[in-house]
Amino acid sequence: MHRSHRAAGALVGSAVGDALGAPFEFGPPGRFSARFPTPARGAHTEMCGGGALDREPGEFTDDTQMALLVATSLVERGGLDEADLFARFLRWADADPPDIGSQTRAVLRSGLPWDTAAAEHFRRTGRAAGNGSLMRTTPAAVRFAREGREVTTDAARRISALTHGDPAAGEGCAVLHELVRVALDGGDPLAAVPSALEAVAGEHRERYAAVLAPDWAPEPGTPDGAVWPTLGKAVWALRHGTSFAEVLRLVIDLGGDTDTVAAVAGGLAGAVYGMGGIPMRWASVVHGRVPGHGERVWRLADLQQLAAALDGGAQQSYDPGVIPRIGPQEVLPGIWAGNLDGARYSEQDFAVISLCRLGEPFSHALHRMAYIADSDHNADLDVMLADVLDDMAALRAEGHRLLVHCHGGASRTGLVLRAWLVREEGMSPQAATAYVAERWPHLGLWNDSFTAALSRLATRSRSSG
Ligand SMILES: [Mg+2]
Numbered sequence: 317m318h319r320s321h322r323a324a325g326a327l328v329g330s331a332v333g334d335a336l337g338a339p340f341e342f343g344p345p346g347r348f349s350a351r352f353p354t355p356a357r358g359a360h361t362e363m364c365g366g367g368a369l370d371r372e373p374g375e376f377t378d379d380t381q382m383a384l385l386v387a388t389s390l391v392e393r394g395g396l397d398e399a400d401l402f403a404r405f406l407r408w409a410d411a412d413p414p415d416i417g418s419q420t421r422a423v424l425r426s427g428l429p430w431d432t433a434a435a436e437h438f439r440r441t442g443r444a445a446g447n448g449s450l451m452r453t454t455p456a457a458v459r460f461a462r463e464g465r466e467v468t469t470d471a472a473r474r475i476s477a478l479t480h481g482d483p484a485a486g487e488g489c490a491v492l493h494e495l496v497r498v499a500l501d502g503g504d505p506l507a508a509v510p511s512a513l514e515a516v517a518g519e520h521r522e523r524y525a526a527v528l529a530p531d532w533a534p535e536p537g538t539p540d541g542a543v544w545p546t547l548g549k550a551v552w553a554l555r556h557g558t559s560f561a562e563v564l565r566l567v568i569d570l571g572g573d574t575d576t577v578a579a580v581a582g583g584l585a586g587a588v589y590g591m592g593g594i595p596m597r598w599a600s601v602v603h604g605r606v607p608g609h610g611e612r613v614w615r616l617a618d619l620q621q622l623a624a625a626l627d628g629g630a631q632q633s634y635d636p637g638v639i640p641r642i643g644p645q646e647v648l649p650g651i652w653a654g655n656l657d658g659a660r661y662s663e664q665d666f667a668v669i670s671l672c673r674l675g676e677p678f679s680h681a682l683h684r685m686a687y688i689a690d691s692d693h694n695a696d697l698d699v700m701l702a703d704v705l706d707d708m709a710a711l712r713a714e715g716h717r718l719l720v721h722c723h724g725g726a727s728r729t730g731l732v733l734r735a736w737l738v739r740e741e742g743m744s745p746q747a748a749t750a751y752v753a754e755r756w757p758h759l760g761l762w763n764d765s766f767t768a769a770l771s772r773l774a775t776r777s778r779s780s781g
Pocket residue numbers: 377378379415575576
């Protein structure tokens with residue numbers, strides 16, 4: 317898998333976890349699975365909003381707000397500038413964000429400068445090992461990963477210390493940075509736990525070793541505002557889940573501080589499973605503002621762009637330009653096809669499935685985005701394709717008109733239309749291709765990796781009856 321998929325997966329995964337867990341914050345164990353016993357792929361998904369602060373579906377909370385402050389400071393300052401980052405935190409706290417951790421609030425409202433505020437708070441209270449610095453550190457873990465273990469764990473401690481004077485909090489951030497670093501390199505973060513523990517300062521090592529041990533299991537319903545159980549739960553969920561979605565389900569079902577624990581688990585799982593492993597119904601709706609920092613609404617595309625900048629890539633904006641509209645045209649019963657602008661200017665009641673980058677977001681209420689590249693670099697093509705087809709089936713079952721599109725409406729759109737016929741109608745790839753070609757003259761067949769994916773899908777569909 318390309319590193320950029322993992323970097324985007326980490327950043328988007330953390331925001332997705334935050335938004336997904338938020339409505340269940342401080343609830344009892346098992347509430348998520350009780351409400352969603354099976355994947356909710358129709359118009360109403362597990363991104364249900366609500367909760368104590370009555371959030372919109374997909375809206376992230378203070379965890380991601382602060383993470384975005386970390387991310388933008390690192391990108392705009394070209395590295396770690398603690399005074400700048402602290403100033404951004406202050407502006408945010410002064411704007412009265414709907415939620416803010418008690419310890420973070422106490423430090424940011426103390427009026428003390430960046431290099432003494434947190435230490436002074438810790439000296440006075442002796443209590444400063446909350447999970448409020450761990451929840452926001454994924455962007456920094458992406459930013460410093462390429463510079464190696466020393467540098468990334470050092471940055472973790474310094475950023476944590478801006479609000480959390482207890483070094484124990486910084487050690488937890490250091491462990492997370494190291495696990496994310498290993499995952500971005502394509503390694504197994506679970507196998508790296510022992511070596512990550514070696515980097516933990518001696519007096520804190522034992523407590524982290526306990527919650528990161530393979531046989532440790534969280535007790536549902538126990539308080540988890542502290543840094544140790546938060547990290548422990550995230551790693552436990554990664555150990556016991558076999559997909560991004562399952563990791564998040566496990567961790568949110570623990571109840572308690574669900575947005576924060578899921579933000580940490582989501583960052584880690586996103587680095588492991590990559591962008592393509594995050595269900596599109598979740599990634600497509602994640603959004604939010606950062607109080608004190610303008611009216612900008614951050615969305616999926618912004619997070620992906622930020623991840624590329626943190627990972628060292630170019631932070632290019634995407635302007636698809638003006639292209640002649642193609643479609644929408646009904647190609648299969650209830651399923652329409654188009655190109656980018658054909659879809660952008662289509663009727664608002666379409667449930668739109670986008671398979672390419674968009675530039676400006678669409679205004680359709682029901683809009684899912686799967687970023688399938690028209691190349692052979694899709695590490696998770698089978699997983700992404702199944703995710704798209706499952707959502708399409710659920711939306712069709714609810715009676716929605718579907719509009720599938722990509723930039724040109726040719727290759728990716730053609731893949732999904734043909735895959736639908738293979739899976740839902742039991743057609744052979746050849747028959748499906750002929751069927752679509754007859755009804756959609758824009759079909760493009762140049763991508764051999766798509767052809768291979770279709771035949772794998774046909775094999776699986778046949779063997780599952
Ligand atoms: Mg929160």
